Amino acid sequence: MNTQAYGGPEIHEQARITADGRQLDGELIIPQEATGVVLFAHGSGSSRHSPRNQFVAETLREAGLGTLLFDLLTREEEAVDRETGHLRFDIELLARRLAAATEWFGSQAFSDLGVGYFGSSTGGGAALVAAAEVGDRVGAVVSRGGRPDLAGFALPRVKSSTLLIVGGDDTQVIELNKRAFEMLPCEKELKIIPGASHLFEEPGTLEQVAELAAQWFKRHLQR
Numbered sequence: 001m002n003t004q005a006y007g008g009p010e011i012h013e014q015a016r017i018t019a020d021g022r023q024l025d026g027e028l029i030i031p032q033e034a035t036g037v038v039l040f041a042h043g044s045g046s047s048r049h050s051p052r053n054q055f056v057a058e059t060l061r062e063a064g065l066g067t068l069l070f071d072l073l074t075r076e077e078e079a080v081d082r083e084t085g086h087l088r089f090d091i092e093l094l095a096r097r098l099a100a101a102t103e104w105f106g107s108q109a110f111s112d113l114g115v116g117y118f119g120s121s122t123g124g125g126a127a128l129v130a131a132a133e134v135g136d137r138v139g140a141v142v143s144r145g146g147r148p149d150l151a152g153f154a155l156p157r158v159k160s161s162t163l164l165i166v167g168g169d170d171t172q173v174i175e176l177n178k179r180a181f182e183m184l185p186c187e188k189e190l191k192i193i194p195g196a197s198h199l200f201e202e203p204g205t206l207e208q209v210a211e212l213a214a215q216w217f218k219r220h221l222q223r
Helices: 051-062 075-084 091-106 122-137 171-183 205-221
Strands: 011-019 022-030 036-041 066-070 114-120 138-144 161-167 188-193
Touching (some): 011 066, 022 091, 036 122, 051 114, 066 091, 091 114, 161 171, 171 188
Parallel strands (some): 036 114, 114 138, 161 188
Antiparallel strands (some): 011 022
8 A cells, every 4th residue: 555644734624425325524634744544433323523533533633644533324314323223233334434435535635645444332343344345445443442243244354454442341342352353364453451441431541542543543554
């Protein structure tokens, strides 16, 4: 994957991504001298405004990485999902939306930047499915408290360097991540953060997630 740093002025713009005939809203921020861009796949019942993802995104930008946070579901779909809860577990749908966002980014003038995915909860599964489909365009994936097991059929096809981060107190999800980890053929690491629960709400735990993610993306999106 041949990529280069973005040398222009900081970019801060609203994204309008078309997927499945629907418009998804997002926010793209690329700092000066960025060495890659990270697309976020939020988790169950969340949105691009998630405080946890916003915090991680800010840390990534401070490390010289661009970010694209966008809604995987439309407002109408979110309203339905609040009642039924089924769309947040439709991994193929979420992965298709993430792949569409990747295609949208690829059409921009600064698309030479390396691309990474940051997925949370069910978004972690969607990120891995999308990475398997998109292929070499995605250099790295980071999953925070994710459900990579939901990407089971796609795991053996993932080529992107993958970091799975799980809270030490999130015992059930640790086991699910360990099983998925064994199925990944790519460069990979599994990090367990002691004392952290599923949402990493404990003091200092989300900061550890953000730093680990920044280091992983900086290493694998610079070529």
